[in-house]
Amino acid sequence: MSSRITLKTKGKSVKGAKDSEKSRADCLKEWSTWAMKKAKVITHYGFIPLVIIIGMNSDPKPQLYQLLSPV
Structure with missing residues (x-):
């Protein structure tokens, strides 16, 4: 069993980024x-x-009654 290291990139190529940001924004708005x-x-x-x-x-x-009276 070998461990595998994956790096997440910051960019438009990540599919789930917009969905999670949208759900966070919706959650914040709600x-x-x-x-x-x-x-x-x-x-x-x-x-x-x-x-x-x-x-x-x-x-x-x-x-x-002094607090509630208009005079």
């Missing part, structure tokens, strides 16, 4: 789209509660 959708939902439902929590932890310590 992941970023998924992450942006999740971030949009988190921001949408988390913004008002975050403002209320920050307002209740401020120095004068307002009541909840």
Whole structure:
């Protein structure tokens, strides 16, 4: 049994290079789209509660109805 050493060349002659790069790009695009959708939902439902929590932890310590009232 003899071991065989093969070298991979960088060039256009490699068949699988474009397929793997394309799949990586597609995977990155799919992941970023998924992450942006999740971030949009988190921001949408988390913004008002975050403002209320920050307002209740401020120095004068307002009541909840004082935070929610428009006056």
